[in-house]
Amino acid sequence: MKLYLNVPFAEKEEAKRLGARWNPELKLWFVEIKDTVPSPLYRWLIEEADYNLLAEDYSIVMASKPCWKCHEQTIVTTFILDRYYELVHFDVDEGETFFYNWQDVHNLSFVSNITALDPSVLAKMGEANSHYRKTYSKALEGSYFANNCTHCGMLQGDFNLYQEPSSIFYDCRDSEKFEKIITIDKPFKAKGNTALTAGSPEGIMIKIVGS
Secondary structure, X not given: OEEEEOOOHXXXXXXXXXXXXXXXXXXXXXXXXXXXXXXXXXXXXXXXXXXXXXXXXXXXEEEEEEOOOOOOEEEEEEEEEEEEEEEEEEEEOOOOEEEXXXXXXXXXXXXXXXXXXXXXXXXXXXXXXXXXXXXXXXXXXXXXXXXXXXXXOOEEOXXXXXXXXXXXXXXXXXXXXXXXXXXXXXOEEEXXXXXXXXXXOOOOEEEEEOO
């Protein structure tokens, strides 16, 4: 497993002596480990991060659906990633110590329940859908970046857009539901959930919702 490290610039030579190598995509040092984390690396473990999803590029998917409130057709948009890095939680020392690590994911994935979004990425989404913004949800008692009806302004919650088999963004490969896909050759940074879709050897669709 690749273990990514937060190494200060002044300590990079020491990290290199311990076998660390540089990942230019993440701009982080990493080492290859098997079952345990060597104790000299503990001080560089990732304990927090502003974002849990990073990618070199991304796409914006546009579609339309009836608003649940006013029943008018409204634009809805989402992000889709192909290859990206996701921050995953790990425990060591029987749960007494924890850290986060970046995992390389190769799978089409929508991104939902976004609570933090890089300003440049939000600006690109705003060009496609001016009604996509951070919105308060009474059901969740919190705010996240979401679609809002272009007619009445009502929140179009992520649960109804992603989680049901009939949802417009349930399956990344259900492209006949999409009106437009815009590819952005710029970095993607967000804090949110991923919804992966993959075909098994038998052709059965498998859906995995990350948290």
